[in-house]
Amino acid sequence: MALRALAARKSLAGSGFQRILGARGLQTFSLPDLPYDYGALEPAISGEIMQLHHQKHHQAYITNYNKDLEQLDAAIAKGDASAVVKLQSAIKFNGGGHVNHSIFWNNLSPVNEVGGEPPHSALGWAIDQSFGSFDALITKMNAEGAGLQGSGWVWLALDKELKKVVVETTANQDPLVTKGASLVPLLGIDVWEHAYYLQYKNVRPDYLKNIWKVINWKYACQEYEKESA
Numbered sequence: 001m002a003l004r005a006l007a008a009r010k011s012l013a014g015s016g017f018q019r020i021l022g023a024r025g026l027q028t029f030s031l032p033d034l035p036y037d038y039g040a041l042e043p044a045i046s047g048e049i050m051q052l053h054h055q056k057h058h059q060a061y062i063t064n065y066n067k068d069l070e071q072l073d074a075a076i077a078k079g080d081a082s083a084v085v086k087l088q089s090a091i092k093f094n095g096g097g098h099v100n101h102s103i104f105w106n107n108l109s110p111v112n113e114v115g116g117e118p119p120h121s122a123l124g125w126a127i128d129q130s131f132g133s134f135d136a137l138i139t140k141m142n143a144e145g146a147g148l149q150g151s152g153w154v155w156l157a158l159d160k161e162l163k164k165v166v167v168e169t170t171a172n173q174d175p176l177v178t179k180g181a182s183l184v185p186l187l188g189i190d191v192w193e194h195a196y197y198l199q200y201k202n203v204r205p206d207y208l209k210n211i212w213k214v215i216n217w218k219y220a221c222q223e224y225e226k227e228s229a
């Protein structure tokens with residue numbers, strides 16, 4: 001009977017997130033489809049990397065997140081406050097991994113569709129205001145991404161309080177909101193080794209240099225316009 005709820009699969013409007021209702025009526029999360037083929041970002045990012053990154057890495061965050069949420073539900077049902085607290089770091093890691101990758105896939109697009117053109121838009125103007133130029137933004141994000149110790153993300157974000165675009169980094173799978181409640185992600189770049197190692201080995205700066213060829217500026221512009229309205 002409970003499995004009938006699986007049919008209640010639905011998409012959150014425009015966000016790329018999908019939710020299904022699990023056996024106990026809990027919301028569980030499922031892997032969103034990529035908006036392009038695995039090989040579509042070559043030569044900037046190989047199809048092998050994209051397939052593993054999506055099917056294995058992102059899926060693992062989702063699988064573990066769903067398990068964490070099930071345990072959370074059980075801990076709450078038992079009134080076990082200490083078990084609830086104990087789950088928080090796993091929820092941040094696995095849930096953050098799902099949130100971050102769901103944004104990341106939308107931040108990329110096939111080179112022949114978008115290319116590395118700077119945005120001629122309200123976002124382009126905001127970038128000039130904050131960083132001086134589009135090239136200065138790229139230099140800054142590449143430097144911060146290359147300099148990030150261990151695993152994490154480098155972000156172009158809208159700070160809704162300061163009403164300007166900023167560059168931030170987050171460690172591991174911390175979602176951007178952990179850096180500030182007023183921050184909205186426009187463009188996130190995954191600098192975990194799993195995002196580039198098969199193709200770029202240990203040379204993270206080369207990965208960062210090439211990823212700009214497949215950035216979906218249209219998506220970042222749309223998010224900026226929606227969030228700054």
Ligand code: MN3
Pocket residue numbers: 053057101190192194195
């Ligand atoms: Mn990743």
